[in-house]
Amino acid sequence: MKLTVNGAVHEVESPPLTTLLAVLREELRITSPKAGCEQGGCGACTVLVAGEARRACLLPLAALDGAEVTTVEGLGTPEQLGRVQEAFLERYAAQCGYCTSGMMMAAEALLRSNPSPSRDEIQTALGGHVCRCTGYVKIIEAVEAAAGGAR
């Protein structure tokens, strides 16, 4: 099976019913997606598949041959942060950090399809993502900032 992750092509060996989350974390050692619930309920494992936000814990490898996957590692580096990363950092949108990867990937997917979302659209896009630290306000503000500056 071929999988392109953050632009790099990998031949993966995990069995076909392995979840994308396990392939990324255990085989490819890409650990930004987190196993928060492993049943699609919390959003911490969210990655982009062909540009769309998907729950990596629910996707079997068999359905992904040749797919293009993007994780937080593909958004930017500490030296050159992506726009969503920069906004999350500056707006204090990450506290414990465990939901942050999934939140940022959902935000990235939203901004790619809708460069200037309303607050309601941001809330809808992040609706299935659980954060227990922030109370969500700073996360929503960060997505607004990433979309084009503070309002």
Added chain:
Amino acid sequence: MKAVGARLPRYDGIQHVTGRTVYVDDVRVPGMLWAKALRSPVPRAEVKRLDVTKARSLPGVHAIVTHEDVPLNVYGHLEALGVPADEPLLAADDVRWKGQAIAVVAAEDEATAREAVEAIDLDLEEGEPLLDVRKAFDPDAPQIHHWGNWYPHFEDGMDRRQIRKGDVASAFDRADVVVKGVYRPAAIEHVPLETQISLSVPEAGGRITIYSCTQAMYFSMGVVAAHLQVPLNRLKFVGGTVGGGFGGKVDTASETVTALLALKSRRPVKWRWTREEEFLASSTRAPWHMEIADAVTSDGWILGRKTLTLHDSGAYARFSPYGLTKHAFHHLGAYTIPDVHFDGYVVFTNRVPTTAMRGFGVTSVSFAVETHMNRIAEVLGIDPFELRLKNGNRIGDTTANGVVLHDPSTVAVAQALAKASGIELADDLGAMTNAPRSGALLPEHLAAQQVVNGKEH
């Protein structure tokens, strides 16, 4: 003072937003095994048979631990504070809550560990559980804890935390109205996004490196060392990166077990609880039952308070006697009441043991007191802010347990609350400060307990 008022970047922010923070689950070591637990499927039972022979012989299974493998199985989290030990790390003769761990398997992968758990021969004889603190004191209630249904080891052998101050009977005689309320906040699971997890690595020379999600590193190190009966220098804890805790990771939930499994299998062992386990078996904020009766005057003074608190500890004591003590200290809220009668019990039930969560023991009674203040205002037909500001703590007031207040903030906080809520306070209330009581704010019932210039009147 460069930091005050400045917007400083989070010290760990750059790692978080680049996905580079290393949580316990992100640590990889060669040869790592995965752990899975056999947990009680029922809230109360006698263990009639526990046989891991078949499970141990399955291919890919490297170690199984039960109560027999724990050098010191029963250890109390708060023994240093005088709370005796009552809780086994792994259940021995009986189980007292649904989800209590009985045996834990370390195997090549999680699926193999799960199969081995299913192969453990367990025979339980169910008993009648006690699930409601209000029934714990009934003569025919099931007796569910070897100490009785409530904690009997407060100072001087008392079976409750009690406070007696002033003359509460007289306060109720003098009252125009008695306002009663019952408050029952429910259990709350912390739901950290990172479930309970640890990874223990056996090192050459007998040391163990423990990657831990604990909120309390040295405390957890002490807990593991006590169960294992080893000196602290045998343990190296790696922690400080917690994927959400909120109090729930003060308990040392998984570290001791992975350490035991690592010693037994001579392999690194990781135990990552599932979300279901987190809900079922990780400790919660306690449910509380609070009955408050206040002796009040028709012009809005609270003369006396009687309180009965039942703190649902779950199946074992864990931190609850300490939580109830804090609860007792704070049970008047931010208000001054001279005549006080408080009885609080740590009650055992066949529920998951309860623990700290954001204001351990205090948030429950703050909720009850503030709701009760609104109820009093409603009964008397007076402004709830007037009631709070009148009875609010001032310099020289004393708390239920005799602490003299030097700079209480009740008045300022109530005024700020009114402002933030868009409520205009009457001039006299808006101008109030926390200065020592005098004139109309020093009625007869408070005069006796004032401390001014360090002298009690």
